[in-house]
Amino acid sequence: MSKSLRATLAAVVAAAGLVACTDGGSGDLVVYSGRNENLIRPVLERFAEDTGVDIRVRYGDTAELAATILEEGANTRADVFFSQDAGALAALAAKGRLAKLPGDVAEPVDARFRDPGGRWVGVTGRARVIAYNTNRVPAGELPESIFELTDPKWRDRIGFPPTNASFVAYVSALTEQVGRDRTKAWLEGLEANGAKTFDNNIVTLEAVADGEVDIGLVNHYYLYNEFEQRPGSPVANHYPGQEAGGEGTFVNVAGLGILEGTDRAADARRLVAYLLGRDAQEYFRTETAEYPLAAGVEPLPELPALAELRVIDVPLHRLGRDLEASLDLLKEVGLT
Amino acid sequence: MAGVAVAAAMVLPLAHLVLRASEAADPLALATSARAARALGRTVALATIVTAVATVFGVVLAWVLERTDVPARGLLGVVVALPLVIPTYVLAVAMKDAFGPSPLLVELPGVVGFRGAAAALTLATYPYVFLVARATLASVDPALEEAARSLGDRPRRVFRRVVLPLLRPAAAAGGLLVFLYTLSDFGAVSILRYETLTVAVFGEYRTSFNRARPAVLGVLLVATTLVAVAVERRARGRAAATRAVAGTRPSPRRGLGRWRWPVTAAVLAVPVAGAGVPLGVLVYRASLGSGSGERVEVLARAAVSSVGLSAAAAVVAVVLAVPVGVLVVRFRSRFATFVEAAATAGYALPGLVVALALVFFAARHVPLVYQTPALVVFAYVIRFYPEALGAARASIAAVDPALEDVARTLGDTPVRALRRVTVPLVRGGLAAGGALVFLTAMKELPATLLLRPAGMDTLATRVWTGAAEGFYRQAAPAALLLVLVSALALGPALRLAHRGGAE
Numbered sequence: 001m002s003k004s005l006r007a008t009l010a011a012v013v014a015a016a017g018l019v020a021c022t023d024g025g026s027g028d029l030v031v032y033s034g035r036n037e038n039l040i041r042p043v044l045e046r047f048a049e050d051t052g053v054d055i056r057v058r059y060g061d062t063a064e065l066a067a068t069i070l071e072e073g074a075n076t077r078a079d080v081f082f083s084q085d086a087g088a089l090a091a092l093a094a095k096g097r098l099a100k101l102p103g104d105v106a107e108p109v110d111a112r113f114r115d116p117g118g119r120w121v122g123v124t125g126r127a128r129v130i131a132y133n134t135n136r137v138p139a140g141e142l143p144e145s146i147f148e149l150t151d152p153k154w155r156d157r158i159g160f161p162p163t164n165a166s167f168v169a170y171v172s173a174l175t176e177q178v179g180r181d182r183t184k185a186w187l188e189g190l191e192a193n194g195a196k197t198f199d200n201n202i203v204t205l206e207a208v209a210d211g212e213v214d215i216g217l218v219n220h221y222y223l224y225n226e227f228e229q230r231p232g233s234p235v236a237n238h239y240p241g242q243e244a245g246g247e248g249t250f251v252n253v254a255g256l257g258i259l260e261g262t263d264r265a266a267d268a269r270r271l272v273a274y275l276l277g278r279d280a281q282e283y284f285r286t287e288t289a290e291y292p293l294a295a296g297v298e299p300l301p302e303l304p305a306l307a308e309l310r311v312i313d314v315p316l317h318r319l320g321r322d323l324e325a326s327l328d329l330l331k332e333v334g335l336t
Numbered sequence: 337m338a339g340v341a342v343a344a345a346m347v348l349p350l351a352h353l354v355l356r357a358s359e360a361a362d363p364l365a366l367a368t369s370a371r372a373a374r375a376l377g378r379t380v381a382l383a384t385i386v387t388a389v390a391t392v393f394g395v396v397l398a399w400v401l402e403r404t405d406v407p408a409r410g411l412l413g414v415v416v417a418l419p420l421v422i423p424t425y426v427l428a429v430a431m432k433d434a435f436g437p438s439p440l441l442v443e444l445p446g447v448v449g450f451r452g453a454a455a456a457l458t459l460a461t462y463p464y465v466f467l468v469a470r471a472t473l474a475s476v477d478p479a480l481e482e483a484a485r486s487l488g489d490r491p492r493r494v495f496r497r498v499v500l501p502l503l504r505p506a507a508a509a510g511g512l513l514v515f516l517y518t519l520s521d522f523g524a525v526s527i528l529r530y531e532t533l534t535v536a537v538f539g540e541y542r543t544s545f546n547r548a549r550p551a552v553l554g555v556l557l558v559a560t561t562l563v564a565v566a567v568e569r570r571a572r573g574r575a576a577a578t579r580a581v582a583g584t585r586p587s588p589r590r591g592l593g594r595w596r597w598p599v600t601a602a603v604l605a606v607p608v609a610g611a612g613v614p615l616g617v618l619v620y621r622a623s624l625g626s627g628s629g630e631r632v633e634v635l636a637r638a639a640v641s642s643v644g645l646s647a648a649a650a651v652v653a654v655v656l657a658v659p660v661g662v663l664v665v666r667f668r669s670r671f672a673t674f675v676e677a678a679a680t681a682g683y684a685l686p687g688l689v690v691a692l693a694l695v696f697f698a699a700r701h702v703p704l705v706y707q708t709p710a711l712v713v714f715a716y717v718i719r720f721y722p723e724a725l726g727a728a729r730a731s732i733a734a735v736d737p738a739l740e741d742v743a744r745t746l747g748d749t750p751v752r753a754l755r756r757v758t759v760p761l762v763r764g765g766l767a768a769g770g771a772l773v774f775l776t777a778m779k780e781l782p783a784t785l786l787l788r789p790a791g792m793d794t795l796a797t798r799v800w801t802g803a804a805e806g807f808y809r810q811a812a813p814a815a816l817l818l819v820l821v822s823a824l825a826l827g828p829a830l831r832l833a834h835r836g837g838a839e
Contacts, residue, residue: 057790058788061785063541070547073699075703077706327539
């Protein structure tokens with residue numbers, strides 16, 4: 001090859017080599033985080049400062065990171081997995097990739113929001129709500145149960161994100177609770193009612209605020225994100241299934257698991273304890289408006305207290321197995 | 337031989353795919369299910385339409401710039417190729433914003449769905465055909481066309497009988513790239529909601545944790561690729577070698593007369609749609625946004641990483657493209673065909689599939705390179721190598737092997753003859769291929785996300801991080817910087833390609 005090409009090649013390889021020097025020390029605690037960097041980095045940095053533990057994080061999509069951990073096998077670099085939802089944790093636990101959480105670190109969290117086998121624990125809770133446009137839906141008109149959404153009076157007024165992991169988990173929870181047939185009928189009813197599909201929760205909520213649809217099926221905390229971006233936006237949350245005998249509201253969790261075979265077990269435990277501690281829980285309370293699950297921290301006053309909320313009574317650890325079936329169901333109905 | 341090494345590397349993700357697919361409960365049933373067939377049908381329909389339109393655009397635009405007297409050809413060439421710097425996911429978001437429901441500009445029905453996806457992908461990929469076609473036209477011996485004219489053929493006939501056959505290898509190579517890129521694309525089709533096989537694959541990985549099912553769909557993608565490669569070989573024709581001659585006089589150009597400005601306007605309309613509109617929307621929204629914005633040093637470091645990784649990938653891909661290109665063009669053997677098919681099959685695979693394959697091999701067998709920049713570069717080369725190969729092949733095919741024979745009779749070894757005679761002649765084509773790899777690598781997202789060392793960002797990953805909270809507020813600065821850096825590289829890269837070809 002020509003001299004100039006060789007020179008260019010050498011220069012570029014050198015540059016790539018320089019770039020390689022970003023790799024930190026091998027003694028760091030490695031976290032794989034499906035939670036967004038902009039959100040998590042401050043609290044992880046505070047952990048590193050407070051405890052002196054060096055931490056290295058790789059951010060990615062929760063499901064892709066879970067697949068990565070599975071592909072890596074026993075050689076996984078991860079010590080801790082911070083998941084956006086319980087499904088991924090349950091799936092990893094089912095495949096034996098998560099270690100039992102040491103001692104009593106998970107005790108502070110309500111049993112509903114952690115693995116009964118002790119292999120993962122929820123850090124914050126996220127409720128599945130009906131967000132509605134306050135200008136177009138008077139409060140009295142709001143459906144008590146989501147099953148009412150198949151009524152023709154909601155024709156062309158509903159929006160939801162069927163491909164979103166939270167929604168699929170929601171379908172799994174419904175299937176567990178009321179059975180596959182009833183869930184399928186509900187989904188088919190939604191489709192027949194002209195419900196609009198969106199890519200994710202944010203876009204769905206924006207559509208509600210813009211009046212493109214009147215109600216949206218999203219996670220509760222997106223409302224507060226919307227208020228931050230567009231104060232005074234005409235949207236509010238309605239927690240479905242709260243009437244007596246109702247199916248309840250679905251509360252999923254973002255949570256942590258320690259990887260089987262990690263050589264940083266002690267530091268990993270400290271991270272779990274920290275994220276379930278007062279500082280971190282208050283951080284989540286204000287920064288994301290999620291439900292704190294530990295340290296006795298109350299959620300924002302606008303939110304109904306967890307203790308008083310009627311919650312869908314479905315073991316979260318079962319959702320990992322059900323996700324595939326739910327995906328099939330959605331495809332059958334033609335929503336994905 | 338270099339060919340074997342390249343083929344082996346490219347086959348890695350395919351091997352992994354087959355491995356995972358074999359773990360499925362009933363792979364054959366899944367692969368032939370109605371759902372899979374629907375997704376496959378949609379995918380092929382989209383890819384075919386996009387390829388047809390993009391090839392026509394690319395060839396026509398290349399001809400206009402190389403064979404007519406439109407003004408400011410250098411600048412126009414860069415502008416026409418501009419959509420290359422826009423990631424398809426950015427283009428799709430901007431299109432949806434400008435023309436979809438609650439439009440910024442005007443609502444065009446069908447933006448969400450097949451028509452929008454086809455339009456977005458056509459605008460994003462026509463430059464592939466354009467660049468390769470242009471390099472070919474620039475390097476061809478004008479004597480052919482002049483001879484035809486002097487023998488009395490009218491310009492239209494010269495085009496049909498001389499120029500089009502010359503362009504067949506380039507159009508076929510470019511068209512194949514477009515077809516396979518469309519197969520693998522996830523950004524545009526997911527945002528504009530047209531479910532192709534790739535969308536189905538991503539969806540499966542994201543919502544179920546069963547890696548076998550998406551792998552079966554991935555195998556369908558590979559099968560489609562192999563069919564496309566076979567079709568392209570037929571379309572390429574027995575490209576009777578045309579003559580590329582160094583230091584030649586420039587080819588004859590048609591005077592356009594009073595059509596000069598209308599043609600220029602028409603030429604400009606295409607990149608304006610493909611690059612101008614998304615940029616405008618992006619800038620407008622970003623200026624309105626109330627986001628906290630990105631820290632400058634984070635963006636700067638991401639930019640350096642992006643450029644470093646992409647440039648490395650471009651160089652490696654081009655260097656590897658030469659031996660395989662020669663192999664395929666000069667030695668029409670079964671082995672050559674196999675190498676080419678293996679090298680190309682990876683192009684249609686979604687980045688996520690390639691990434692997980694590399695995770696598997698590196699984490700379990702070669703931990704030294706796992707989560708290093710080198711592995712990211714390797715992933716880029718696997719994914720985008722066919723861009724370099726296609727360009728190399730088209731250019732090498734245009735070189736008369738007799739030239740090398742002459743050098744050999746004068747005493748050069750075959751390698752030396754290759755280096756001293758053919759390589760200078762194909763430099764333009766190689767540079768075009770390298771530029772394509774560079775620009776595509778700059779935009780790459782899924783493999784980068786999974787394979788990068790912890791703490792390393794590229795501009796594309798910063799866009800992704802910001803988009804999680806609402807695209808415009810956080811993601812816009814990174815997206816604009818990505819476009820800007822790519823555009824800055826585009827100019828010199830094209831000039832290098834063009835000068836090399838016209839020498």
